[in-house]
Amino acid sequence: MSERFACRVLGQHRSTQRKGAVLVEDEAALTAAIIALALQYGRYGYRRITAMLRRDCWTVNMKRVERIWRREGLKVPARQPKRAHLWLNDGSCLRLRPERPDHVWSYDFVCTARITGASTGC
Template sequence: MSPSRKRTAAAHLVKQFAVSQRRACRVVDQHRSSQRYESTPKSDEGPLLKRMSELVRRHPRYGYRRIAALLRAEGFRLNAKRAFRLWRREDFRVPRKQAKKRRVGSSANACHRRRAAGRNDVWAWDFAFDRTANGTTLKWLSIVDEFTRECLALEVGRSVTAEDLIETLAALFRQRGAPNHLRSDNGPEFAARAIRRWTERLQIGTLYVAPASPWENAYAESFARNCGTSSWPRRSSAACKRLEL
C-alpha cells in the first residue's frame, strides 16, 4: 500500500473509531511524519493524472516507463521518478500474464514407435462426432485393442465426461482385464486429472501422442473413420432411440 493510501486509511481509523493518530499509524504501518505530510500538487497534476489513467486503460500491458514516454510525447513534463511516484500513488498495475497450460503428449508415444506387443498391451481410444437428423451432436467413444484390432467398446452420448470414461474402462477391465497402456490424444477428457490419477493408481501407462498429430493414434483414428462410412448410420439410429432424441 502506498503512503498516500496509508494516510487515507489512518485518517479513516481516527474518524471512524475515535482512536489516536499514533495508534492508527501503528495499525497501517505508517510513520507519523509521513501521516502529517501534506504534498503540494503541481498545477499540471490534475490533467496529467487524467491523461495517465486514460493511457493505462488503453494500454494495459504498458508499465510506467512506457506510459511516461507517451505523456512526454504529448507535451507533459514528466521524468521517470515522478512517473513512478504517481504510478504507485494511483496503484496502477500491469496485469500478470496467464501461464500457458502445457499440453501433454509426445511423438515418442506414437503407435509406429511404441507398438503393441500383444493382446491387452495397448488400447487406443478416441472420440468422433456425429449429428442426428434434428442437428443434435452425438459424441462417440471407441476403444480398440491395437494388437488384435478388436473393438472393445463403442459408446455414444450427448457428452462424455472423465467420470464416464472411468466407468466404461472399469467395466471392460472386469470383462477382459486391464491393458498395460492406454493411447490417446491430449483431449481434455483423456488428459483429465481424474483419469491420470485413476490409471496411475492401477499402474496403467498413459501414452499421450503429440498435440495436433492424429496420425500418431492411427488405430483409433482408422477405426473411427471406417465406422463413419459403414455402421454408424445404422448405429446412430438405434442410439437416437435409446437417447430419445
C-alpha cells in the same frame, strides 16, 4: 527566535526549512492522462506510459510518473501461466490412466458405451 532553536523545539531537522514545497499546476491533468492511458493499454507499465506521455508532448520524469502510478494504485496484471501441453516432442500423448472409478471420466464413458453396445464412432 533563531531557526536552530525553533527546529530543536519542534523536533524538526533544519534542512526541512530550507526549501518550500513546489506545487505543480498540471498534476491533476497528468494524473488523468496516466489513468486514461493505463485503462486503454492495460498491459503497459509506467515506463511505457512515460514514453507515450512524452510522445504526446508532456514534459515528465519517469520518477514522477512512477510516483503518480503508485499513488493511484495502478498495477500491471500478472500474466496467466501457460497451460501444459498434452503431447511430447516425439508425437506421443500423455493420458491419465484411471486409478479408480470416475477418475478419468472419458475412459469410463467409452467403457460404458462399449458395454451397452452404443456406437461411439471409435
